[in-house]
Amino acid sequence: MMLTFLLLPAIIMFIVSFFKNRKAKFLLPVSSFAILLPIIKLFILPKPYAILGSYLVADKLDTYILLVSSIVGIGVTLALLTLDRHVKVSAHAYSRFYRFFAIFWIGLIFSILANHMGIYWIGLELATLSTVYMIKTNHTPAAHKEAWNYMIVGAIAISLVLFGIILMYASAKPILGEDAMQFDLLLQHAKEIPSPFLFEMGFAIATVGMFVKMGFFPMNLWLANIERASFYPVAALFSGILESAVIVGFFRFSEVAAEVNYSHLFMFVFVYTLLTIFIVSFLIFRAKDFMRLFSLSGIEHMALIALFWVSGGTFAALLHFGAHAFLKPALFLSTGVLESNGKYRIAGALRGYSGKKGTLFWFLVSLFLLAIISLPPSPMFFSELYGFGAMIENAKESDHMLVMITAVLLLLILLSVIFYRFVAIYQSMKYEGETHTKKVYASELFALVLFALSLLALLLPDSMAYLRSIV
Amino acid sequence: MVDFLIGLFLASLITALFTTRLYRLLLWYSMNSLMLGLLALFIGRELNDTSMLITGIATILIKAVGIPYFFKRMSQKFHFVRQIIPEIKVQYAIMLIPAILVFTFYLADPITHMMHGNANYVAISISSLFLSLLLMMEHRNVAPKIIGFLSMENALFLLGITATDGMPMLVELGIFFDLLMAIVVINLLFHKEEANL
Numbered sequence: 001m002m003l004t005f006l007l008l009p010a011i012i013m014f015i016v017s018f019f020k021n022r023k024a025k026f027l028l029p030v031s032s033f034a035i036l037l038p039i040i041k042l043f044i045l046p047k048p049y050a051i052l053g054s055y056l057v058a059d060k061l062d063t064y065i066l067l068v069s070s071i072v073g074i075g076v077t078l079a080l081l082t083l084d085r086h087v088k089v090s091a092h093a094y095s096r097f098y099r100f101f102a103i104f105w106i107g108l109i110f111s112i113l114a115n116h117m118g119i120y121w122i123g124l125e126l127a128t129l130s131t132v133y134m135i136k137t138n139h140t141p142a143a144h145k146e147a148w149n150y151m152i153v154g155a156i157a158i159s160l161v162l163f164g165i166i167l168m169y170a171s172a173k174p175i176l177g178e179d180a181m182q183f184d185l186l187l188q189h190a191k192e193i194p195s196p197f198l199f200e201m202g203f204a205i206a207t208v209g210m211f212v213k214m215g216f217f218p219m220n221l222w223l224a225n226i227e228r229a230s231f232y233p234v235a236a237l238f239s240g241i242l243e244s245a246v247i248v249g250f251f252r253f254s255e256v257a258a259e260v261n262y263s264h265l266f267m268f269v270f271v272y273t274l275l276t277i278f279i280v281s282f283l284i285f286r287a288k289d290f291m292r293l294f295s296l297s298g299i300e301h302m303a304l305i306a307l308f309w310v311s312g313g314t315f316a317a318l319l320h321f322g323a324h325a326f327l328k329p330a331l332f333l334s335t336g337v338l339e340s341n342g343k344y345r346i347a348g349a350l351r352g353y354s355g356k357k358g359t360l361f362w363f364l365v366s367l368f369l370l371a372i373i374s375l376p377p378s379p380m381f382f383s384e385l386y387g388f389g390a391m392i393e394n395a396k397e398s399d400h401m402l403v404m405i406t407a408v409l410l411l412l413i414l415l416s417v418i419f420y421r422f423v424a425i426y427q428s429m430k431y432e433g434e435t436h437t438k439k440v441y442a443s444e445l446f447a448l449v450l451f452a453l454s455l456l457a458l459l460l461p462d463s464m465a466y467l468r469s470i471v
Numbered sequence: 472m473v474d475f476l477i478g479l480f481l482a483s484l485i486t487a488l489f490t491t492r493l494y495r496l497l498l499w500y501s502m503n504s505l506m507l508g509l510l511a512l513f514i515g516r517e518l519n520d521t522s523m524l525i526t527g528i529a530t531i532l533i534k535a536v537g538i539p540y541f542f543k544r545m546s547q548k549f550h551f552v553r554q555i556i557p558e559i560k561v562q563y564a565i566m567l568i569p570a571i572l573v574f575t576f577y578l579a580d581p582i583t584h585m586m587h588g589n590a591n592y593v594a595i596s597i598s599s600l601f602l603s604l605l606l607m608m609e610h611r612n613v614a615p616k617i618i619g620f621l622s623m624e625n626a627l628f629l630l631g632i633t634a635t636d637g638m639p640m641l642v643e644l645g646i647f648f649d650l651l652m653a654i655v656v657i658n659l660l661f662h663k664e665e666a667n668l
Binding site: 118125126136144159163167201 | 582600613620623634642646648649656
């Protein structure tokens, strides 16, 4: 029954998207809002809650990720209401966007709630394929090229994930039979897996697939190019929701991998994320437009989340995840207003807003820009403190304290490069360039206020306690 | 018989890499899928696994017959370029393909020691995956890239059949569903291309 309620809004959205009647189109945003209701209900229910036998099980981790994603979905829907005022988009393309958004949601629900590697993969593939068309909503040759690029690179990444899943399944099948696909059973019997090397190979291949999907080393630029070419709500969906579905898989797989061989897992993820952040920091330093800047910053934050998670800082990783999921879509949606009429000039981008709406807009965008580089009291500031703390704690238990301190110092230098660049950009946006009159619409402001409130909610003691209780 | 089929599976993929005509490429993809379907039927019969038999029949119907037929119709509808010249010269490809095969056998060596039964097939699945990637990379046209993507799915399916003695039925059906969804998206991408002209 719960599954029906979870899928119903997306199914309604899918069906309504075929209607030609103009009034029926109002149902599309309403159905997007309705997604939140069953998720809140699920959030309140005692955990773990079996939704579909042992295949779909809601625990604290996945309901948190689902709740965050549904709030992001509502924010994106609000911005979509006035998308046609900023860019050229036909009514047909708009309903098609919702049609694929509905499929995207169905895929996400399955992959986030999956307790089964196969279902996780099927959901992720469904979400990946539906985003291809969302990129194409923008009628430009660049968007067309990038849609094909996404189709191909996304397919390679998702195939690597399946390849890894098959190897992991093969490694655990002798002891668990067909149940070797279930995350909870794998976790319980991780130490008994007869061929740990096979499992680790599978984990490494699946992780590379997931990391490629999130734009990690060596694919740092492909996601940025795609987000540049598509409309800004698509980029918001990518960073706020799709990456959540990918990272939840990484969380689940790494929990099992940690039981199999923790030091191998840590070294693999540590080196990979450090390389990613090293390259991304210099790419951010050279970024010349908002979309690319925010895309690259998204890759940096996802790398930090993965690093904190494997370092044992699960609370830090989840706090960072929540903050990133709200901040990045907020910035991507602001890009739509900042780059009005396709002119993406950084200098003076925060000037030219008048009235209460305009003032609130530039104030919120300023806050988001400074919060994304972890300036206190951003939740990212606390998550990074806890995350680095967890890394040092982790090193205390090994003989590599000096290496860890060096790595943390290197990370801090790289993060300060990013910090410096963002502050310079912010100052250029506010104090340089010419002033052009720009307009901001109420729906966009509502979206930004929603994200700002959600960020504040993350800092509440109850939220923090909930996040601490997840793992 | 299984060895023979798996050999034909690999051979059809290698031949596809040298093909310069689209319809011929579709034929080789169809052959590749047919071998995969027959493999599933043979291994399924050996293991007495009903779900693998269903998968084998579905593979033959969907991948060996349905997708090539649909793709051929699509290519006629959207006037695809029929001549598909690989970017990599034949003399280099002749050296590259055996190198990939040797490399993947070397790469899969530690895995094959851990597996019982069809251990070498894992290496063939990995090499098929790399060869499918090569098929995607060596062409500029979109059509062979799509065939490369579909061949990659075949390589994964082969791994699923041989390395694990069959994946759960639910997963296999899910993969088929996603494959159909991929075809719908590809069709839509071409539709939009036509609308832009």
